[in-house]
Amino acid sequence: MPFALYLLALAVFAMGTSEFMLAGLVPDIAADLGVDLGATGLLTSAFAIGMVVGAPLMAGLARNWPIRSSLLGFLLLFLAAHIAGAVTGSFPVLVATRVVAAVANAGFLAVALTAAAALVPAGRQGRALAILLGGTALATVAGVPGGALLGTMLGWRATFWALALLCLPAAAGVVLAGIPGRPGQTAAPDLRRELAQLRRPRLLAVMLLGALVNAATFGSFTFLAPLVTGTGGFGAFWVPVALVLFGAGSFAGVTVAGRLSDEYAAVVIAVGGPLLCGGWFALALTADRPVALLVLVCVLGALSFGVGSTLIARVLHEAAGAPTMAGSYATAALNVGAAAGPAMAGLALGAGWGDRGPMWVSGVLVGVALLLALRFRAILTAAATR
Structure with missing residues (x-):
């Protein structure tokens, strides 16, 4: 695999950490800026909205720019947003920096997904995307717990500074490591x-499946801490342990799926999908058994990212007729799920279902995805033969 892919993954790691890190920083931010916890939750919503809107918008604006310039520009904008967030004493300004950071993240990921697929020969795109999305999985393993620890030791602003600094080697790599200008073409295709x-049903179907699986993943991931300390009966110390286990499973899942998804995408989905659906229900039923909870958290991380990354790879395959916008379609599908899943899981949490509610919701979401996959099975069958 080209070294440039690993540098792109480093940037994705920083951006993934930024997206998820607030779970451990919200109380400190609320206390420091004088806002209540509920209002501080707007920081997460602002980031999700920025990702959904920013992916197609930024990809459309950057489609006539050289890939290297686009990636560098988005990285520097992301860096600047975190510096502004680190120094501000205003909550509205902090919310604005989260929106800007999300738009930069969305633009970078949309272009990087397209670039990653173009950096490797046909037939190895799934593996390339696994390396890129492995940065997100590593963010849940090391970035989020590390950010929470840094915030505890030095304050939440230190985490923002650390993410800004992490962008510097990634930016240098984009300039120096051979990221192409615009591979294989001199002008962008017609935007219309x-x-x-x-409008293609095949593309829309795979985007919907990816959004549903991702909604299930982030719906339960967002509310994993209450399950661990509530029904699970663990102390607060075990929350980062559970997060690391989920992240380790995620990294393993995306790595294995990346080796299989180019030739065996249908198999990954047909086998992993039902296991993922059953796994969420099993976690809801056995969360009061500590060993079962920890084991299932790791297994579900692997299945969630394995199936989810395979579906995102299929979005890029189905959007081959949109070479400069395909990455934004994949990014939008991912983040529609990331925004909708926690919202639905939160409703279940507050509707009397208790801390197991999000797990039940995740199981239902994957079940719906499986029913739709049966309806659109021709798309998934085609994945195994391409």
């Missing part, structure tokens, strides 16, 4: 023709 790809 690329947007017209969104």
Whole structure:
């Protein structure tokens, strides 16, 4: 695999850490800026909205720019947003920096997904995407717990500074490591023709499946801490342990799926999908058994990212007629799920279902995805033969 892919993954690691880190920083931010915890939750919503809106918008704006310049520009904008967040004493300004950071993240990921697929020969795109999305999985293993620890030791602003600094080697790598300008073409395709790809039922179906699986993943991941300390009966110390286990499983899942998804995507989905659905229900039923809870958290991380990354790879395959916008379609599908899943899981949590509610919701979401996959099985069958 080209070294440039690993540098892109480093940037994705920093951005993934930024997206998820607030789970451990919200109390400190609320106390420091004088806002209540509920209002501080707007920081998460602002980031999710920025990701969904920013992916197609930024990809559309950057489609006529050289890939290297686009990636560097988005990285520097992300860096600047975190510096502004680190120094501000205003909560509205902090919310604004989260939106800007999310837009930069979305633009970078949309371009990076397209670039990663173009950096490798046909037939190895799934593995390339696994390396790139492995940065997100590593963020849950090391970035989020590390950010929470740094915030505890030095304050929440130190985490923002650390993420800004982490962008520097990634930015240098984009400049120096051979990221292409615009591989294989001199001018961007017609934008209307690329947007017209969104009328294709095959593409829309795979985007919907990816959004549903991702909604299940982040719906339960967001509310894992209450389950661990509530029904699970663990102390607060075990929350980062559970997060690391989920992240370790995620990294393993995306790595294995990356080796299989190019030739065996249908198998990954047909086998992993039902296991993932059953796994969420099993976690809801056995969360009061500590060993079962910890084991299932790790297994579900692997299945969630294995199936989810395979579906995202399929989005890029189905959007081959939109070479400059395909990455934004994949990013939008991912983040529609990331925004909708926690919202639905939160409703279950507050509707009397208790801390197991999000797990039940995740099981239902994957179940719906499986039913739709049966309806659109021709798409998944095609994945195994391409």
